[in-house]
Amino acid sequence: MGRLVPAVTRALDVLELFLESEAPLSAPDVMRRLGLPRTTVHELVTTLAARSYLVAVPEQPGRYRLGVRTYQLGSRYAEQLDLAAEGQQVAREVAQTCDETVHVAILEDTDVIYIAKVDSTHAVRMVSAAGRRLPAHCTSVGKMLLASLPEAELDARIGGVELVAMTPDSITDPEVLRTALAEIRARGTAFEHRESNPDVSCVAAPVRDSAGRVVAALSVSVPMIRWTEARETELAELALKGAGDLSVRLGHRGAR
Structure with missing residues (x-):
């Protein structure tokens, strides 16, 4: 079995938090739940949002929900x-x-x-x-x-x-x-x-x-x-x- 890639593992950990939460999450929420550094979380969230796996909630600044890309993967x-x-x-x-x-x-x-x-x-x-x-x-x-x-x-x-x-x-x-x-x-x-x-x-x-x-x-x-x-x-x-x-x-x- 090949070596797990830490950055990919962390990104998946972030996405899986949204499976457990009905409410949108913020970067501080992710930091607390995963115990990751602030910079790492912001980089992960920014990257996932840029690829449409997360999307910002307009009426709740700083909070995110799952994006359309996750729906497309699930549909496929x-x-x-x-x-x-x-x-x-x-x-x-x-x-x-x-x-x-x-x-x-x-x-x-x-x-x-x-x-x-x-x-x-x-x-x-x-x-x-x-x-x-x-x-x-x-x-x-x-x-x-x-x-x-x-x-x-x-x-x-x-x-x-x-x-x-x-x-x-x-x-x-x-x-x-x-x-x-x-x-x-x-x-x-x-x-x-x-x-x-x-x-x-x-x-x-x-x-x-x-x-x-x-x-x-x-x-x-x-x-x-x-x-x-x-x-x-x-x-x-x-x-x-x-x-x-x-x-x-x-x-x-x-x-x-």
Whole structure:
């Protein structure tokens, strides 16, 4: 574990005082409660106010309350919690329908992070797990999410980045990846055949929020011994329905 940064710890201590107090606090209040020097407290409060984590109360000179930035952070945290909770519920419903493994994942940089997973009742060896991070270009959920990015953002994320291989079938050529992503955008679903796991194929569909932004992807994973063209079509429709259901739960009206 890395070393804690004293200045950051003190700043968080200041913010957490406001969680315990219903009334605005002044710099002397903070000094008394935390036992910090006057200069240190004034520097901390000034910095937090400059970044909108604290805001001065006009009718009470010298006193502060939590600022809009803390609300924004809390809202983002709540959104992520909702997505994970709703994703787990929808993944469970999809898995009950097809008895295959279902994932929900989000994109972070050039990786995907799985936020929900429901396993098949069949014994299947998977490289994925809730909370695990995998290279986006090797997975159906990752390719779906990359394909949903604006071109400039996609270039910023994958330009100059080495595309590592997880299996012999993983895409490692950037131009091949771009071609695959263009096909995904046109089709609306993403497929992966033995690209992250030599024994598994997957199909994924996009999950949208209330503003229509793609915020996650839902996939169905199947062992190659059960993967057929007919099954591919069936599971693609199921992934689209599941992603649509999750999008509706997140407030997207056009998901269906």
